[in-house]
Amino acid sequence: MTTLQTVHVQEIEHWAKLLREWIPKDATIVVAIDNIYIYCQASVHHIHLTIGEDVHPQSVAAHVLRTRQKTDALMDESIFGTPYYCLGYPITLQNQPAALMVVLAATFVPTTPKPLSFITGKLKDDWIPIPIEQITYIESLQKHTWFYVGQDAYKTTITLKELQLRLPEQFMRIHRSYIINIASIARIKRDFTSNLIVVLKSGIELPVSQSYVAQVRKILEF
Known part of the structure; x- marks a missing residue:
């Protein structure tokens, strides 16, 4: 070779x-x-x-x-x-x-899931359906999936893998652990090692893994 x-x-x-x-x-x-x-x-x-x-x-x-x-x-x-x-x-x-x-x-039948309009999450002892546009980002943490609205963290039974297939185009995966709402981005910067960091309007900073850099650049056109 x-x-x-x-x-x-x-x-x-x-x-x-x-x-x-x-x-x-x-x-x-x-x-x-x-x-x-x-x-x-x-x-x-x-x-x-x-x-x-x-x-x-x-x-x-x-x-x-x-x-x-x-x-x-x-x-x-x-x-x-x-x-x-x-x-x-x-x-x-x-x-x-x-x-x-x-x-x-040959028996495989491709399907296109209908984009989600809401996700039902658990907050304390309640299950609450949250409109998609209110979600700032979604995280996979310790074998659970969490999504965030303001200061509240909701737990959902839907995996990050499933969500990526069913979320509308305003959501973008940036890391194996994170999917973000593009409308929630304040800016994108580099850290001291030149890795991309997404800064949300809430002030939260999330890393872009090397595996997703090209995809992020293509979607956001920079």
């Missing part, structure tokens, strides 16, 4: 680790660059793919590499010997355009 290939694999493993928090356990992760498959983290749903083989011109990978756009499709067995559902994402590896695919069983 060349040094460049090693760097690619290390970077891909980082992507794969992040994805594993969100995708089904039986998903296969595939990466292609320069119209060649360079990585495959197989799962229960096995596809007949060999590292180093050319990208099929009718595949999701080919479409993503060509258009640089996210795409998904239900594919028949003509490409990998078995039908499958595939999600493809444009990524960049060492400044080179690449495609990352999440391969699932």
Whole structure:
């Protein structure tokens, strides 16, 4: 394996680790660059793919590499010997355009959850439904999920992972432990180690982890 290939694999493993928090356990992760498959983290749903083989011109990978756009499709067995559902994402590896695919069983049915308009939280001995727009940020702490309104902290049974899928666009994940309401941001600064810090209007400061820096910059356009 060349040094460049090693760097690619290390970077891909980082992507794969992040994805594993969100995708089904039986998903296969595939990466292609320069119209060649360079990585495959197989799962229960096995596809007949060999590292180093050319990208099929009718595949999701080919479409993503060509258009640089996210795409998904239900594919028949003509490409990998078995039908499958595939999600493809444009990524960049060492400044080179690449495609990352999440391969699932053909029976997989993608769903788009309806955005939440409120979250019911527990405050002392009461359960109170709180409108989404009143929430400043949400935190995962000691295996519990908390959301904050003013000085009050409410506990909810919904996990941070589930909330990220169901919250409206005004919410943004900045850390494995934090989701914030963009409307609650006062400013963004750097700490003494040059890491990004989000300062809320309440004065609370929350760190942006390195895994989410690019996403935060893209959403907030800075």
